[in-house]
Amino acid sequence: MPSGELNKTLKRTFDKLTRSRENYVPSLTPREVGYVMSVSSGVVRVSGLQGAGFEELLKFPNDLFGIAYNLDESEIGVILLGEDTDLSVGDEVELTGRVLDVPVGEGLIGRVINPLGKPMDDKGNITFNKRLPIQRPAPAIMDRAEVRVPLQTGLKVVDALIPIGRGQRELILGDRQTGKTAIAIDTILNQNDKNVICVYCAISQRSSSVAKVIANLKDKGAMEYTIVVVAEGNNSPGLKYIAPYAATSIAEYFMEQGKDVLIVYDDLTHHARAYRELSLLLRRPPGREAFPGDIFYIHSKLLERATHLNEDLGGGSLTALPIIETEAQNISAYIPTNLISINDGQLYLSPKLFEQGVLPAVDIGKSVSRVGGKAQLPAFQSITGNLKLAYSQFEELESFARFGTRLDDDTKEKINHGKRIREGLKQPELQPMAVPEQIMVLLALTNGLFDTIPLDKMREAEVSLLEKANEIPEEIIDRIFSDKKLSDEDRQSILEIADEKLSSFQEKPEPKKN
Structure with missing residues (x-):
């Protein structure tokens, strides 16, 4: 064959091989x-x-x-x-x-899901807008705004004395069976018609306890604005570990839409124990109480995600109510001290108060809100100062009175007034109160309208008083929710309504003998 034709043949073959190589699509993809x-x-x-x-x-x-x-x-x-x-x-x-990511969106509202986003109710598949990683960085300092709007819990003792603001982290702690979950659930119930999306995250709880919470939320209509994320007690420790992070990503989606969100972690004691179990199995070195050294970090990176975003980012907020369990009232243990230092305050529930029937069993002396006072409605601020002082004096005097010390009339009057305050701060479970109702009761307590009512009739008198709350003039109610304090005339108008209703319960003083 002539050399010219050979060269042409070789060139055609080379071009064909080049095109075949360029058009080659591998049938197998490499994988590690x-x-x-x-x-x-x-x-x-x-x-x-x-x-x-x-x-x-x-x-x-x-x-x-x-x-x-x-x-x-x-x-x-x-x-x-x-x-x-x-x-x-x-x-x-x-x-x-x-x-790892989790589905987020409006379609999750009213659903019960596991930490992987799979449904645990009988409502079919989950519809969602997108997926977000469960581990996300907390908002930067410059992206945050001041906490200035109150998150009303509907509980007199909290809203009046230990207020919580939207974007705050308020720890709820106490021994077993002291009503920690009840406070959180009452707070969720009180968000009805307040444009707050709620996320309840159950970590290693008994199935019966979770079922009871969901039933209460359904009965009160709260599932219409609530998402429940459940890692049951018999689930793997890995699911318990990721549960609060997944729930927070779900909540952050709504916060980034400019909405206010409340998230409850019930409870982080079980979360810490699940992480300790995983760490020991992974042979990480144990430290204090066998917890790994980074136990503080896993909770801080979770709770730092709760905040109030500035207006440039939509102005949404994420309020966190983490719950932990103490043992024998030891709030200085490792996990409680960690979380107290991370949060913006704590509600401590005393087993002694619980045993005495003082519910919710909030120990006012050991409870604090480091932020909520700035977000508290001015109508509360004008009342609560005298209330907290009178209650503190009562607690101190009561301890002396137990020794049978002879008391003067002024001391007896303070103890009598303090007993009415303690009785008035009691509140039944699953019955959060509206702000005007709380203001009316607290004003009556502060001004001694309950002092002449027998203790065994206090609850009946309060229920009767609440029926009169709808008689508060509309302009006064508007000022209650405004950024202005109540005037003396406003307070007097409310007290006149309260006094008229309570007069039938008050004991008339016995005539003095000659």
């Missing part, structure tokens, strides 16, 4: 695969996967997922997000190239 080395309770060790990133989502057989948490030279410690019953040594593990 690792293998399960060992399976513990909620934790798996994996070999291989050199390209795995911290907290990257890993896929196991049977649609089981895990989070890469310990990145060692020869292996990866993985937190499982589900049960390990079907997992065996030698199973393949794949990288997903993404971190």
Whole structure:
């Protein structure tokens, strides 16, 4: 064959090979695969996967997922997000190239879901707008605004003496069975018609307890603006660990839309224990009370996400009510002191008050709100100063009176007044009170209208008084919700309505004998 024709043939062959190579589509995509080395309770060790990133989502057989948490030279410690019953040594593990995220959007309102966003009710699949990572950075300082709008709980003792603002973090702590969850649920119920979206996150609670909470929310119509995220007590520790972060991402979606959101973590004691269990299984060095050294960090990065955004970012807010359990009233234990220092105040529930029937059992002396006073309605501020002082004096004098000390008339009067205040601050569960009703009761307490009413008739007298709250003039109610304090004339108008109703309950003084 002549050399010219040979060159042409070779060129055509080369061009054909080049086009074939350019148009080649591989039928197999490369993937990095690792293998399960060992399976513990909620934790798996994996070999291989050199390209795995911290907290990257890993896929196991049977649609089981895990989070890469310990990145060692020869292996990866993985937190499982589900049960390990079907997992065996030698199973393949794949990288997903993404971190764990959760569905968010309006479609979640009224639903009960698990931390992975899967439905736990009988209402079908979840509809959502998008997905957000469960671990997100907290808003920068310059993105935050001052907390200046109150979040009314509907509880007299809280709204009057330990107020909470929208965007605040207020810790609720106390021993077992002292009414911690009841305060949080009453606060959710009180957000009806207040344009506040609520998220209730149950962490390692008994199924019966969670079912009771959901039933109460449904009965009171609160599920219309509430999302419930549940990690049950029999779930894997990995699900308990991610639950509050997933719930916070769901809440942040609404905050970034310019809405006000309330989130309840019930409770972070179980969350800390789940993380301690995972850390010990991953062979991280234990520290105080066997908790790892970063236990403070996992709660601070969670609660720092609660804030009030500035107007440039929509002005939304996220108010957090974390709950923790103390043991034998020890608020100086490791986890309670951590969370007290992270939060903007605390509501301490005393078992002694609970046993005495003082419900909610808030210990005013050990409770504080470091922010809410600035957000409290001025109508409350004009009342609560005298109320707190009188109650503090009563508690101090009452302890002396128990020793049988002979008391003068002034001291007896202060003790008598303090007993009425304590009785007046009691409130039944699941019955939050509107602001005008609270103002009327607190004004009557401060001005001694209850002092001549027998203690056993206080509740009946209060119920009767609340029926008169709708008689408060509309212009006074407007001023109650305004940024101005009540005038003396406003206070006198309310007191006249209260005195008229309470006069039938008051004991008439016995005539003096000659």
